[in-house]
Amino acid sequence: xxxxxxxxKITQGYRTKGGIGESTLRPDGxxxxxxxxAYSSDMWHxxxxxxxxxxxxxxxxxxxxxxxxxxxxxxxxxxxMTYDDLPTEVKNYGLEIQDTPVLAHGKVRHHGEPxxxxxxDHPETAxxxxxxxxxxxxxxxxxxxxxxxxxxxxILVHENRDDxxxxxxxxxxxxxxxxxxxxxxxxxxxxADVIVEGEYTFGMQDQAFLGxxxxxxxxxxxxxxxxxxxxxxxxxxxxxxxxxxxxxxEKVRMxxxxxxxxxxxxxxxxxxxxxxxxxxxxxxxxxxxxxxxxSFFGHVHRHPAKLYYEHGATRDGKLTHMKCRIVLDGGAYAxxxxxxxxxxxxxxxxxxxxxDVDIEAIALYTNNPPCGAMRxxxxxQACFAYEAQMDKLAKxxxxxxxxxxxxxxxxxxxxxxxxxxxxSPAPVAELLRRVKAMPLPPERQWESSEGxxxxxxPGGLSNTTHGEGVVRGIGYAVGIKNVGFSEGFDDxxxxxxxxxxxxxxxxxxxxxxxxxxxxxxxxxxxxxxRTELGVTQxxxxxxxxxxxxxxxxxxxxxxxxxxxxxxxxxxxxxEKVLEIGRRKFGSYHPAWATAELLLEGGKVVTDGGEVLxxxxxxxxxxxxxxxxxxxxxxTEAFDLRTGQGNGHVQYSFxxxxxxxxxxxxxxxxxxxxxxxxxxxxKALNPLSxxxxxxxGTTQGLGVAVMEEIIVDPxxxxxxxxxxxxxxxxxxxxxxxxxxxxxxxxxxxxxxGLRGIGEAPTLSSTPAVLAAIRNATGLELNRxxxxxxxxxxxx
Amino acid sequence: MRVNFTVNGRPQEADDxxxxxxxxxxxxxxxGLPGSKNACEQGECGSCTVRLDGVPVCSCLxxxxxxxxxxxxxVEGLAEYAKQRAEGGCATGACxxxxxxAKSWQAKGSDSQTGEGTELSPVxxxxxxxxxxxxxxxxxxxxxxxxxxxxxxxxxxDADIREALSGNLCRCTGYEKIMDAxxxxxxxxxxxx
Numbered sequence: 004x005x006x007x008x009x010x011x012k013i014t015q016g017y018r019t020k021g022g023i024g025e026s027t028l029r030p031d032g033x034x035x036x037x038x039x040x041a042y043s044s045d046m047w048h049x050x051x052x053x054x055x056x057x058x059x060x061x062x063x064x065x066x067x068x069x070x071x072x073x074x075x076x077x078x079x080x081x082x083x084m085t086y087d088d089l090p091t092e093v094k095n096y097g098l099e100i101q102d103t104p105v106l107a108h109g110k111v112r113h114h115g116e117p118x119x120x121x122x123x124d125h126p127e128t129a130x131x132x133x134x135x136x137x138x139x140x141x142x143x144x145x146x147x148x149x150x151x152x153x154x155x156x157x158i159l160v161h162e163n164r165d166d167x168x169x170x171x172x173x174x175x176x177x178x179x180x181x182x183x184x185x186x187x188x189x190x191x192x193x194x195a196d197v198i199v200e201g202e203y204t205f206g207m208q209d210q211a212f213l214g215x216x217x218x219x220x221x222x223x224x225x226x227x228x229x230x231x232x233x234x235x236x237x238x239x240x241x242x243x244x245x246x247x248x249x250x251x252x253e254k255v256r257m258x259x260x261x262x263x264x265x266x267x268x269x270x271x272x273x274x275x276x277x278x279x280x281x282x283x284x285x286x287x288x289x290x291x292x293x294x295x296x297x298s299f300f301g302h303v304h305r306h307p308a309k310l311y312y313e314h315g316a317t318r319d320g321k322l323t324h325m326k327c328r329i330v331l332d333g334g335a336y337a338x339x340x341x342x343x344x345x346x347x348x349x350x351x352x353x354x355x356x357x358x359d360v361d362i363e364a365i366a367l368y369t370n371n372p373p374c375g376a377m378r379x380x381x382x383x384q385a386c387f388a389y390e391a392q393m394d395k396l397a398k399x400x401x402x403x404x405x406x407x408x409x410x411x412x413x414x415x416x417x418x419x420x421x422x423x424x425x426x427s428p429a430p431v432a433e434l435l436r437r438v439k440a441m442p443l444p445p446e447r448q449w450e451s452s453e454g455x456x457x458x459x460x461p462g463g464l465s466n467t468t469h470g471e472g473v474v475r476g477i478g479y480a481v482g483i484k485n486v487g488f489s490e491g492f493d494d495x496x497x498x499x500x501x502x503x504x505x506x507x508x509x510x511x512x513x514x515x516x517x518x519x520x521x522x523x524x525x526x527x528x529x530x531x532x533r534t535e536l537g538v539t540q541x542x543x544x545x546x547x548x549x550x551x552x553x554x555x556x557x558x559x560x561x562x563x564x565x566x567x568x569x570x571x572x573x574x575x576x577x578e579k580v581l582e583i584g585r586r587k588f589g590s591y592h593p594a595w596a597t598a599e600l601l602l603e604g605g606k607v608v609t610d611g612g613e614v615l616x617x618x619x620x621x622x623x624x625x626x627x628x629x630x631x632x633x634x635x636x637x638t639e640a641f642d643l644r645t646g647q648g649n650g651h652v653q654y655s656f657x658x659x660x661x662x663x664x665x666x667x668x669x670x671x672x673x674x675x676x677x678x679x680x681x682x683x684x685k686a687l688n689p690l691s692x693x694x695x696x697x698x699g700t701t702q703g704l705g706v707a708v709m710e711e712i713i714v715d716p717x718x719x720x721x722x723x724x725x726x727x728x729x730x731x732x733x734x735x736x737x738x739x740x741x742x743x744x745x746x747x748x749x750x751x752x753x754x755g756l757r758g759i760g761e762a763p764t765l766s767s768t769p770a771v772l773a774a775i776r777n778a779t780g781l782e783l784n785r786x787x788x789x790x791x792x793x794x795x796x797x
Numbered sequence: 798m799r800v801n802f803t804v805n806g807r808p809q810e811a812d813d814x815x816x817x818x819x820x821x822x823x824x825x826x827x828x829g830l831p832g833s834k835n836a837c838e839q840g841e842c843g844s845c846t847v848r849l850d851g852v853p854v855c856s857c858l859x860x861x862x863x864x865x866x867x868x869x870x871x872v873e874g875l876a877e878y879a880k881q882r883a884e885g886g887c888a889t890g891a892c893x894x895x896x897x898x899a900k901s902w903q904a905k906g907s908d909s910q911t912g913e914g915t916e917l918s919p920v921x922x923x924x925x926x927x928x929x930x931x932x933x934x935x936x937x938x939x940x941x942x943x944x945x946x947x948x949x950x951x952x953x954x955d956a957d958i959r960e961a962l963s964g965n966l967c968r969c970t971g972y973e974k975i976m977d978a979x980x981x982x983x984x985x986x987x988x989x990x
């Protein structure tokens with residue numbers, strides 16, 4: 004620890020401990036392992052009530068009547084509210100299109116839509132009261148797929164649309180459509196020696212974050228409300244909440260409570276407005292915590308998709324053209340569907356060079372559960388399909404699937420189908436080379452001197468095989484994901500950084516509204532402050548709306564954008580600190596005026612390494628504080644007819660190799676190893692980077708072999724809203740995940756870093772599918788793969 | 798109803814407990830011990846794992862009335878529990894806690910923002926060091942389960958670890974760093990670090 008006193012003479016190489024590039028440990032780690040870290044569902048307040056939401060039991064119906072009298076009459080019930088009790092004319096909300104009712108009005112459009120809310124003194128009382136509300140539904144036919152959505156006599160999920168996509172979509176049940184046309188597919192097709200076509204299906208995946216939707220709304224004396232909430236973007240919530248409550252934004256204070264994972268599922272509002280409404284109605288603090296059943300209805304899911312692809316290639320393995328159509332099911336409300344369409348469309352070609360393309364992506368309005376953001380955001384579904392196509396082409400050409408991909412891999416300078424040049428490293432071929440070069444896990448690992456260890460076999464302790472019928476397969480895949488918000492969105496972050504002396508030691512405080520959802524942004528912010536300001540001690544201020552927006556913890560953007568904002572604010576603070584230093588001590592040493600000065604190890608040093616003074620002395624009696632917005636370079640909207648435009652900020656690439664063993668008799672798959680190579684630009688915290696890659700990889704594994712929300716096509720009702728029936732990978736399902744991290748700097752980004760959170764979720768799924776195809780010889784055009792798809796009993 | 802039981806070595810009394818309440822609810826909402834987590838409340842995720850008379854259980858599946866007169870250890874008491882075990886004291890937590898000890902236990906978490914200075918069990922420290930904590934919601938349950946396994950099996954194979962932790966879901970880490978953490982805790986334990 005730097006002490007007060009005379010400058011220590013240090014000449015060079017003085018580095019601040021715990022800066023960027025080091026695997027520093029999480030600042031919230033101790034609280035999280037002792038159980039003291041307060042998550043949103045742990046909030047508690049004296050005199051607190053519990054809120055409960057009544058949800059629709061049918062997917063599409065007119066509401067004939069709602070009778071709340073029995074619920075209101077129950078002892079312990081403080082309030083029951085329906086649409087009629089909403090306080091202002093603003094009764095809808097939404098991320099981009101305000102089409103989602105706070106409480107259903109006259110109609111419900113999906114299974115589990117909120118209809119009424121209750122506040123009571125015990126959660127069970129609230130649940131029982133909600134169950135006593137009588138809702139009379141008159142059921143309507145359900146729209147469940149493209150055919151029913153666009154049929155000539157289709158019921159409109161939303162009548163009288165006036166959103167900004169309404170004018171350009173071919174049907175009112177289509178949320179948004181984004182075509183991309185470049186080159187001439189008809190001409191290019193003539194050059195193709197082989198053509199492959201495929202129709203692919205991607206199942207509905209759930210984020211399945213473990214911390215349920217929850218929060219506590221506390222009414223305040225000024226008539227406002229303070230909401231403690233788990234979210235991905237405080238200011239986006241605020242913008243949607245305040246108008247419904249009829250309060251100015253200053254009167255809705257928001258503080259980030261502990262967030263138990265997010266993965267896109269907390270981009271939309273869940274219980275935020277409901278808790279605030281009940282708190283303001285009752286004058287008491289109101290807590291709402293979903294259980295797992297409700298959580299499956301309480302947030303949007305990953306869009307299920309149908310994808311139709313055609314690729315051509317020459318005999319020597321060069322891609323000639325690509326034509327595709329991606330149909331995403333957006334469900335009953337728009338959520339992030341328009342942006343997901345933009346991603347699916349603009350990334351549909353994958354990390355390959357194809358000059359002639361004809362692309363169309365649409366999202367439907369249906370009566371299925373609403374779908375929106377989930378890690379990978381439109382790029383995941385496309386990657387599953389184009390990677391299957393690459394394997395089909397390689398097979399048809401008699402080429403090695405990795406070599407075929409490398410032959411067509413994009414690189415820096417490649418022009419995207421949108422006309423945007425890729426202007427930073429794109430080491431696609433190199434990532435493939437690296438995963439392929441990793442040593443393979445040994446064969447028949449289950450064999451031991453004492454017979455088969457069933458734990459190593461498909462089926463595990465179910466003891467379904469001792470190796471009979473088990474075949475191994477290997478598969479590869481690579482993907483491309485955009486980083487940051489695209490298509491012209493003003494994607495900024497704000498950081499407030501303060502520097503002062505506390506207890507004789509210089510201390511930096513970093514205050515942002517960034518939602519820490521587990522990704523480790525708080526760790527990285529402290530590292531940036533140490534690197535830029537030369538301090539050891541950094542205090543991370545809780546995230547709230549007392550500071551400007553930090554944008555969303557989405558799109559792999561936080562380390563880039565809020566990290567960039569913290570870096571920028573630190574640089575401005577540093578300038579001010581050096582000004583103070585020059586004023587106070589400039590006369591003692593000419594270098595104050597002439598040299599490039601840095602803050603390192605608690606001292607002001609010249610770029611030549613000479614120490615000019617202690618930061619503690621410079622800052623004595625001073626407080627330096629800067630709050631500043633920071634932006635990455637601007638992007639443009641995609642042209643609505645041609646899809647042309649510099650729509651993306653940065654790209655992120657990962658490649659996977661999957662090794663699977665399949666019990667072909669029972670259709671059971673065991674993933675033996677899932678190796679990943681990813682370019683991260685610069686690993687600010689290598690330990691966290693690898694953790695993100697392994698976590699993303701595992702979510703991709705989940706949707707390859709087990710995860711799917713099953714929606715009954717006849718009723719549009721969800722059939723498996725529980726962890727009993729919706730399976731996510733356990734530690735037994737998850738293999739070792741060796742990771743090879745490449746660091747090729749992107750000169751446009753802070754420290755050269757690349758957003759990393761999502762890319763590994765893309766290529767993981769198609770790699771596992773490719774390995775299963777390799778093992779079984781089956782075509783497998785859908786994911787997840789279930790046993791019946793492998794045994795021919797589907 | 799009233800329920801009397803011991804939590805982390807301290808006698809506790811919960812009043813006005815509704816018969817349908819789970820042990821998890823009583824711990825979290827009545828005793829101010831929210832460390833045990835409510836991720837699924839249907840016995841599938843393991844986030845609410847506590848030890849009931851030494852046996853790991855999902856506290857969401859235990860009716861509050863079932864714990865009358867019994868011993869519960871939660872993540873909040875894990876460090877003390879592991880310490881007493883290491884010192885050869887009462888591994889079941891059945892010794893009780895003196896008033897002075899109880900006061901000092903309450904005062905833990907010396908830095909209110911980071912918890913720095915808190916004494917941790919080996920498995921807790923290993924989870925931090927190995928990067929096994931991301932959002933942390935699964936962490937308390939995993940820690941209780943991992944600590945119990947290491948108590949039974951100080952030198953587990955990877956297959957043993959996976960089997961013991963297969964009832965605990967984690968959505969963030971992909972489990973690799975959890976494996977690392979448990980291996981690290983086992984190694985440190987066998988070296989007596």
